[in-house]
Structures are given as C-alpha cells and as structure tokens.
Amino acid sequence: MKFDTPATTNPIDQMQVVGHPLxxxxxxxxxxxxxxxxxxxxxxxxxxxYGYVIGAAIAKGRITAMDLSAARAAPGVLAIVTAENAxxxxxGNYNVxxxxxxxxxxxxxxxxxxxxxxxFEQARAAAYLVKVDYAESQGAFDLAGAKAAGLGxxxxxxxxxxxxxxxxxxxxxxQLDATYTTPDQxxxxxxxxxxxxxxxGDRVVVWTxxxxxxxxxxxxARTLNMPKEKVRxxxxxIGGGFGGKLWxxxxxxxxxxxxxxxxxxxxxxxTRPLIPNNTTRRAATIQRIRIGATQDGKISAIGHESWSGNxxxxxxxxxxxxxxxxxxxxxxxxxxxxxxxxxTEGNSMRAPGEAPGLMALxxxxxxxxxxxGMDPVEFRAINDTQVDPSNPDRPFSRRQLVECLRLGAExxxxxxxxxxxxxxxxxxxxxxxGMASGFRNNVVMRxxxxxxxxxxxxxxxxxxxxxxxxxxxxxIAQTAAExxxxxxxxVVVRLGDSAFPASAGSGGQWGGNSSTAGVYAAxxxxxxxxxxxxxxxSADAVFEDGQVRTGNRQVSLAEAAGESGLVAEDxxxxxxxxxxFQESTFAGHFVEVGVDAATGEVRVRRMLAVCAAGRILNxxxxxxxxxGAMTMGVGGALVEELALxxxxxxxxxxxxxxxxxxxxxxxxxxxxxxxxxxDEMSSxxxxxxxxxxxxxxxxxxxxxxxxxxxxxxxxxxxxTLDKYLDRLxxxx
Amino acid sequence: MTKxxxxxxxQAVALSLDTRTTLLDALREHLQLTGSKKGCDHGQxxxxxxxxxxxxxxxxxxxxxxxxxxxxxxxxxxxxxxSMHPMQDAFVRHDGxxxxxxxxxxxxxxxAILEEIKAGIPSHxxxxxxxxxxxxxxxxxxxxxxxxxxxxxxxxxxxxxTEVAGRQA
Ligand code: FES
Ligand code: FES
Numbered sequence: 052m053k054f055d056t057p058a059t060t061n062p063i064d065q066m067q068v069v070g071h072p073l074x075x076x077x078x079x080x081x082x083x084x085x086x087x088x089x090x091x092x093x094x095x096x097x098x099x100x101y102g103y104v105i106g107a108a109i110a111k112g113r114i115t116a117m118d119l120s121a122a123r124a125a126p127g128v129l130a131i132v133t134a135e136n137a138x139x140x141x142x143g144n145y146n147v148x149x150x151x152x153x154x155x156x157x158x159x160x161x162x163x164x165x166x167x168x169x170x171f172e173q174a175r176a177a178a179y180l181v182k183v184d185y186a187e188s189q190g191a192f193d194l195a196g197a198k199a200a201g202l203g204x205x206x207x208x209x210x211x212x213x214x215x216x217x218x219x220x221x222x223x224x225x226q227l228d229a230t231y232t233t234p235d236q237x238x239x240x241x242x243x244x245x246x247x248x249x250x251x252g253d254r255v256v257v258w259t260x261x262x263x264x265x266x267x268x269x270x271x272a273r274t275l276n277m278p279k280e281k282v283r284x285x286x287x288x289i290g291g292g293f294g295g296k297l298w299x300x301x302x303x304x305x306x307x308x309x310x311x312x313x314x315x316x317x318x319x320x321x322t323r324p325l326i327p328n329n330t331t332r333r334a335a336t337i338q339r340i341r342i343g344a345t346q347d348g349k350i351s352a353i354g355h356e357s358w359s360g361n362x363x364x365x366x367x368x369x370x371x372x373x374x375x376x377x378x379x380x381x382x383x384x385x386x387x388x389x390x391x392x393x394x395t396e397g398n399s400m401r402a403p404g405e406a407p408g409l410m411a412l413x414x415x416x417x418x419x420x421x422x423x424g425m426d427p428v429e430f431r432a433i434n435d436t437q438v439d440p441s442n443p444d445r446p447f448s449r450r451q452l453v454e455c456l457r458l459g460a461e462x463x464x465x466x467x468x469x470x471x472x473x474x475x476x477x478x479x480x481x482x483x484x485g486m487a488s489g490f491r492n493n494v495v496m497r498x499x500x501x502x503x504x505x506x507x508x509x510x511x512x513x514x515x516x517x518x519x520x521x522x523x524x525x526x527i528a529q530t531a532a533e534x535x536x537x538x539x540x541x542v543v544v545r546l547g548d549s550a551f552p553a554s555a556g557s558g559g560q561w562g563g564n565s566s567t568a569g570v571y572a573a574x575x576x577x578x579x580x581x582x583x584x585x586x587x588x589s590a591d592a593v594f595e596d597g598q599v600r601t602g603n604r605q606v607s608l609a610e611a612a613g614e615s616g617l618v619a620e621d622x623x624x625x626x627x628x629x630x631x632f633q634e635s636t637f638a639g640h641f642v643e644v645g646v647d648a649a650t651g652e653v654r655v656r657r658m659l660a661v662c663a664a665g666r667i668l669n670x671x672x673x674x675x676x677x678x679g680a681m682t683m684g685v686g687g688a689l690v691e692e693l694a695l696x697x698x699x700x701x702x703x704x705x706x707x708x709x710x711x712x713x714x715x716x717x718x719x720x721x722x723x724x725x726x727x728x729x730d731e732m733s734s735x736x737x738x739x740x741x742x743x744x745x746x747x748x749x750x751x752x753x754x755x756x757x758x759x760x761x762x763x764x765x766x767x768x769x770x771t772l773d774k775y776l777d778r779l780x781x782x783x
Numbered sequence: 784m785t786k787x788x789x790x791x792x793x794q795a796v797a798l799s800l801d802t803r804t805t806l807l808d809a810l811r812e813h814l815q816l817t818g819s820k821k822g823c824d825h826g827q828x829x830x831x832x833x834x835x836x837x838x839x840x841x842x843x844x845x846x847x848x849x850x851x852x853x854x855x856x857x858x859x860x861x862x863x864x865x866s867m868h869p870m871q872d873a874f875v876r877h878d879g880x881x882x883x884x885x886x887x888x889x890x891x892x893x894x895a896i897l898e899e900i901k902a903g904i905p906s907h908x909x910x911x912x913x914x915x916x917x918x919x920x921x922x923x924x925x926x927x928x929x930x931x932x933x934x935x936x937x938x939x940x941x942x943x944x945t946e947v948a949g950r951q952a
C-alpha cells in the first residue's frame with residue numbers, strides 16, 4: 052500500500068481497541084521470567100558451547116603477536132577464532148570499525164578473538180591465557196583540542212544558512228553567545244549484546260538481541276561473505292536497545308565464527324565491562340549557540356554549531372537538527388564539525404541529534420529569556436512557527452508546541468516559580484523550577500507484515516518488527532484486532548524473525564507508527580480476501596465481533612477462513628508527504644528540583660511532560676515510553692558520563708558501577724499528559740513517534756531548574772557537584 | 784567438579800559443578816531457569832536477584848557451591864503466566880516494566896523488601912532506627928535502588944509495590 056495522500060476516515064478511527072490503555076500482551080511472560088532472551092534459548096538447539104570475547108587492550112596500533120598455545124591447551128577449549136584464522140571477512144554497511152579486529156586495532160576493546168569452550172567458566176579462564184603483543188601508535192582522542200585547532204565544516208556536511216546570520220546577530224539588541232558541552236554516553240541497556248549461532252551446512256541461524264532484523268541480517272551476510280538468504284536472525288525479546296542494538300555487533304559475528312570453528316552451536320554475551328568501549332556510544336559534543344533578539348523577544352538570528360568526533364567513516368552527532376526547525380527567526384546558521392577520533396564508533400543513542408542538541412539549545416533559550424526579562428514559556432511561545440523556518444511553503448503537518456507549553460505551565464503550577472533565581476527556600480532545600488521545549492522529528496519507514504486468519508477465527512500477525520520494551524507486540528495486536536473486528540485474545544503476534552516480512556524495525560521513534568501502518572496495510576488486504584472468498588463487496592463489508600457482514604448477510608471470520616485459512620501480506624510505503632510537510636513531535640517538559648543549600652545535592656522533586664505526538668495507540672505503553680525517557684533525561688542532566696582517558700584513549704568507567712544511571716531513589720513520581728491529536732500526514736494510523744520525544748529537552752529542564760533554585764548556571768553536562776559547589780549561595 | 788544440593792522453588796536439585804559456577808549460572812545454564820537475568824555479572828545491577836532462605840541476594844555474586852542445603856526461590860517460583868503472584872500481576876497492570884530484562888529481579892526485590900519492612904529492618908531513609916518502618920514511596924525507592932531499570936519504569940514500579948503493600952496491610 053502506498054501512503055501518498057493524507058489519511059481519510061478508516062477502520063482505525065473506530066478506536067474500539069486502538070487508543071485504549073491495555074496491558075501488554077507479553078506482560079505475563081516477562082513478569083514471570085518466561086520470556087526467552089537471546090542467551091537463554093536452551094530450547095533452540097542442543098549441544099551449545101560458550102564463547103568469550105577478548106577486547107584489544109590498546110586504542111590504536113597493531114597486534115604484533117598472539118600466543119594462543121596456553122589457551123588452546125586449557126580444559127574444555129574447542130576453538131579460538133582470530134582475524135588471522137577466521138578467513139576473509141567483509142564488513143556490514145552499517146558498521147564503521149571491523150567487528151573482529153586485528154592485526155590493525157581501530158579502538159580500545161575492539162574484539163580481537165573469541166575463545167569457545169564447553170562451559171562459560173572454561174571459556175573465560177582460557178581467554179585470560181591468550182597472550183597478545185601490541186605495537187601501539189599515537190591515536191587522536193581530544194575533541195576540545197581538535198576544536199581549538201580550528202576544525203570547521205566538512206564538504207560532506209556544509210553549514211545550512213538562511214538570510215544573513217552574521218549581520219543580523221551583530222545588529223541584534225539582545226544577544227547570547229554561549230558554549231555548552233555534553234559528554235560521551237553509553238546506552239547501558241540491561242541485557243548485554245548476546246547471540247546464539249547454529250550452522251546447518253552453509254546456512255546459519257542466529258538467535259540474537261537486535262532492533263533492526265533486516266539491516267542486521269544483511270550485514271551479517273556481508274560480513275561472512277554469504278548470501279543473505281542463508282542467514283536467519285531471530286530476536287523475539289530484546290532486553291533494551293536504545294540504539295545500541297540497531298546494528299550487527301560483534302556478539303553475532305563471533306558467535307557465528309565460533310560455531311563454525313567449533314562445529315557446534317555457540318552462544319556469546321558481551322561481558323558488561325566490554326560493552327562501553329566495544330559497542331557504539333553517543334558522541335560527546337561541544338556546542339556554540341548564538342541567539343539574537345529584539346527587545347520584545349522576537350528572535351532575529353539563531354546560530355548553532357556542534358563539534359563531535361568519530362572514527363574515520365563515522366558521522367557527526369547531528370546536535371543542530373532541532374535548531375533548523377524549532378523556533379522562528381529570519382537569519383539562521385546551523386552546522387556540524389567532525390573530528391577524527393580513535394574511540395569506539397559514535398552512533399545513535401535514543402534521540403540522536405535532538406537529545407544532546409536540546410540539552411544545549413534549551414539552556415540557551417532559558418538564558419535568553421532571562422536577558423530579555425521574559426518568562427521562559429512566553430519567550431518560546433512568541434517564537435513559535437507553524438512552517439519550516441527555512442522554507443515557509445512547507446508547513447508542519449501538526450504542531451502543538453505552544454499548547455504543550457501552556458497546558459504544562461498550568462498543570463505544573465508554573466506561576467509559583469520565582470523569576471529571581473535562588474530565592475525560594477524550604478528548610479535545607481533551595482527549590483527551583485525549570486522547563487524546556489521537547490522536539491523530535493517523526494520519521495516514517497516502509498514496513499511489511501503478513502496476516503493469517505485461521506478456521507478458529509484467530510488472526511496471526513508475522514513481521515520482523517521488534518519489541519525493545521516499546522510495546523510493539525501490544526499495539527500491533529490492537530491494530531489487527533481493530534482492523535479485523537476481533538477481540539484481543541483472538542490475535543497472535545509473532546515478531547523479530549527474518550523469515551517474516553521486513554519491517555521498519557525499532558529505531559528513531561519510527562517503529563510504532565510505521566510498523567502498525569504495515570499491519571494496517573496487510574489487514575486491508577486480508578479484509579479484501581475475506582470479502583472476496585464469501586462473495587461480498589469489500590468496500591461496504593463491516594468487520595465486527597468476529598463477524599463480517601453487509602446488509603443483512605453475516606458470516607463468522609472462522610467460517611470465512613475455513614479449514615485452509617486465509618493469508619495476506621503487504622507493505623506500507625510512504626510517498627512524499629513527509630517532504631511536503633514537516634512531521635515532528637512536540638513536548639513541554641517541566642521539572643522541580645531541590646538543591647541542598649549546604650551540600651549541593653540535587654533531588655528531582657516533580658516532573659511533568661505534555662506531549663503532542665499524533666494518535667496515541669496505547670496510552671499505557673506510550674506513557675511508559677515517556678517516563679522511561681524522562682528518567683534517562685535525569686541521568687543525562689546529573690550523572691551520565693563516559694569518562695575518557697585522553698592519554699590511552701578509552702572510557703575508564705566501563706561498567707554499571709562506574710557509569711552511573713538513575714536508580715529508584717533518583718526518580719520521583721512522574722506525570723505525563725498526551726494532547727488529543729491525530730496527524731493525517733503521518734500514516735493511516737495518524738500516529739507519530741513518542742519514545743524519543745520523552746527524552747528531548749528533559750536534561751535542560753533539570754539544568755534550568757537547578758539554575759532557578761541556586762542562581763548557578765552550569766553549561767557542562769553532567770551537572771555534578773564539582774562544577775557548582777563553590778558557587779552556591781552562602782548558607783544562611 | 785563439586786557436588787552441591789539445594790532446593791529451587793521447592794524442588795530438590797543435586798548438581799555436580801565447576802566450583803567457579805555462580806549461583807546465577809547454576810540456575811540459568813544448568814537448571815535452565817533463565818528467569819533470573821545476567822545484566823552485569825558483577826553485583827552492579829540487581830537483574831540476578833533471587834531469594835535464598837527468604838532473603839534476597841545478587842546471585843551473580845555468590846558461588847553455587849556455597850548454597851548446600853539452602854532454599855532458593857526464583858521468579859519462576861513466585862508465579863507462572865497462568866497463576867501469577869500478586870506482585871507479578873501488579874507489575875503487569877501498572878506497566879512496571881518495558882523490555883522486561885530487569886523485571887524478574889525487580890519483582891523478587893519487591894516481594895523481599897515488603898518482608899524486610901514487615902520484619903522491622905530499617906533503611907538509610909528510616910528516620911528512627913528503632914521504630915517500625917512504614918511502606919512509604921521513599922522507603923520503597925531506597926530499598927529498590929539496587930535494581931537498575933534502564934527502561935526507566937521506576938515510577939510505575941513504585942505504584943505497583945505500593946498497591947500490593949496496601950492490599951497486604
Ligand atoms: S547480574 Fe548480578 S547484579 Fe547484575
Ligand atoms: S524493563 Fe527494561 S531495564 Fe527495566
């Protein structure tokens with residue numbers, strides 16, 4: 052089905068099942084420990100051996116020698132695979148560094164070997180017997196140094212300019228020119244990257260934990276130099292991804308190579324201390340923001356430049372994306388600058404671009420509002436735009452930013468905020484409120500599904516879509532139930548298998564809307580097939596209560612399907628609506644913090660997000676996406692930072708003790724409001740993404756609340772004690 | 784190899800194990816009870832939480848051979864999809880999970896902390912160490928802080944625990 056004109060009325064609009072806050076259908080499995088994740092597939096194949104991955108101990112250089120003799124002789128060892136004995140390997144389209152390094156080492160903890168043994172304990176012990184000699188060479192690890200050396204825009208990503216920024220900024224009566232930094236971050240999903248691989252002749256099946264089945268099936272085939280048809284990936288349950296599992300990673304490659312060498316199935320999980328330096332990271336940024344405005348608060352010039360670093364062949368962190376679109380202003384400059392750094396690949400982490408971009412931009416807006424003597428909500432509202440500021444002929448499909456901000460301000464009690472920072476005191480606590488706009492683009496991706504109807508009236512959906520905690524199982528079941536007119540318990544959803552039609556996958560908050568639109572398309576076909584089978588005109592057939600009827604003729608779906616059942620398959624494909632209209636999602640984030648007047652400890656006391664993100668397919672799971680993102684936002688504001696050793700080129704705090712993420716005690720009760728909205732431009736579902744929107748702007752709202760509480764402005768994330776303790780107001 | 788026997792969810796088990804095997808791997812790899820999760824293998828995340836003799840522990844930090852004669856309860860022992868423990872049911876209704884990977888550990892901890900509060904064991908946020916602690920959101924958050932949820936379901940988890948505690952009271 053081609054989606055190239057705005058959606059009109061369709062069966063989803065009935066909202067009999069879609070739009071209801073239903074419990075997750077995978078809930079009973081997950082809460083009782085019966086949902087099997089990749090490393091747990093004892094049921095899949097017998098005789099599984101264990102792989103243990105060795106990471107390089109240098110950031111850049113060459114392996115000069117590897118002595119495997121002691122490891123080979125260790126008890127239980129079945130095989131050791133290195134680049135030297137693995138045979139020729141290709142590289143995935145989506146990978147920058149090789150997933151099995153050597154002799155060249157491209158980054159610290161790049162995988163250089165897998166040791167396969169009969170047990171986990173034997174594999175681990177043997178791995179420590181492998182002796183590796185390196186010739187280390189000088190790597191580049193210093194982003195600030197590269198910036199200071201004058202790093203400018205590249206030809207591949209030139210600056211985007213509208214009007215005359217330099218002139219307008221210089222002429223603006225009120226100006227802000229400030230620089231902000233965000234650190235490297237690690238996804239830290241709770242389930243480590245894990246895979247089980249089993250060969251059958253020249254075919255391989257990999258049970259894995261991956262967000263994008265089709266991409267990664269193709270990339271595993273490319274890496275192993277084999278046809279894609281001979282590779283099968285299965286990933287029905289994924290213990291979190293956040294962008295870290297968008298790609299084929301070394302667990303899958305080394306499980307496959309290890310299994311080939313050991314001639315039996317092999318499973319591999321990356322150990323936690325390997326993950327931050329071996330897998331991808333969110334790249335640190337340095338961001339310079341300039342805003343010029345008239346005395347009455349109209350932005351006349353806005354400029355945003357962002358520096359980040361990556362391996363050769365990697366992309367910049369696009370932290371300026373939202374600044375092209377979020378606020379009005381006739382003169383604009385946005386651009387990225389990319390340093391070549393020999394750190395593990397920088398790539399997508401939840402809301403890539405916008406998450407770090409808004410961490411900076413939304414502090415800048417707070418600072419600007421203060422310079423203007425305006426309320427921060429008001430300042431944002433008067434600079435709203437309903438069209439793409441670089442192309443006024445291109446309207447937003449639906450933009451309710453101001454509505455989000457105003458409703459949020461009302462519900463949060465924003466009037467109670469003291470405009471003068473550092474003036475509200477409750478006992479030991481300095482109390483402040485902060486807010487920020489949330490913005491994240493809505494992306495649509497082609498997505499396929501197959502739908503079967505059987506002789507019991509049960510509808511089974513098959514698609515390689517994944518559920519990474521987002522609720523895909525449930526919203527897909529809701530979509531099929533709505534379309535076919537059956538109850539939820541008559542729908543079975545099977546996901547995450549490359550044998551199923553290729554879907555949008557889970558990433559960039561495109562999965563929910565795109566994959567359900569694919570299921571919608573397949574269901575439209577199945578409705579036609581059903582109607583045809585029983586000789587009805589599908590245009591006026593009504594699907595309801597497990598029946599299909601026109602006029603006074605009524606047949607049960609079970610009967611229509613008959614013994615042999617019916618099946619339909621289709622793919623939703625998107626036309627140019629997303630080009631003609633700017634499709635984005637919006638939020639207002641509000642935070643109240645207490646800062647201990649003596650110790651400087653920050654406690655987040657209240658949080659509210661108001662979101663406008665099209666039709667909300669399931670308010671319960673959507674709300675969970677948003678509170679989870681808000682939690683990650685608190686982490687970004689206060690604790691999360693991969694600490695870089697600039698001498699040796701690696702992240703030092705590479706486990707869950709050193710890389711801090713929020714825990715229960717850090718997070719208060721969280722409120723989420725969804726505005727009533729449908730977006731006819733986005734898909735037949737009229738939905739948009741929401742899982743990343745919830746993160747965008749949160750950290751800045753926390754930062755602004757800390758400023759409001761203390762009068763101390765920190766422009767360098769995370770906002771840790773060492774950066775402000777000496778600037779706190781005198782304790783009275 | 785060393786022999787060890789204990790009970791898991793009421794069933795007697797006898798294993799012959801490499802002494803380096805953790806309790807977590809004994810459960811996951813040898814008994815194929817994969818409900819207990821391995822998030823870090825270093826005592827940093829709580830995904831491996833199980834109850835031993837009625838008290839919760841990080842099973843990744845404990846060698847299996849140390850548990851001779853012990854009674855181990857895992858998430859599988861609390862309930863099944865057909866017959867869920869009230870805490871499992873509350874997690875489903877409050878959506879106290881997303882990816883589900885931290886969830887068995889969260890649920891084992893949830894059940895255990897309510898027992899700890901009942902038993903009068905104070906926490907860092909208990910104002911009076913001698914008074915009977917109460918089930919407040921602060922007490923729940925403090926006691927649950929060894930169980931990381933990167934999906935960020937905390938707010939819902941506290942709601943689920945509060946509800947179950949209220950029904951028990
Ligand atoms: S796996 Fe035991 S605490 Fe993380
Ligand atoms: S539900 Fe995913 S980590 Fe808690």
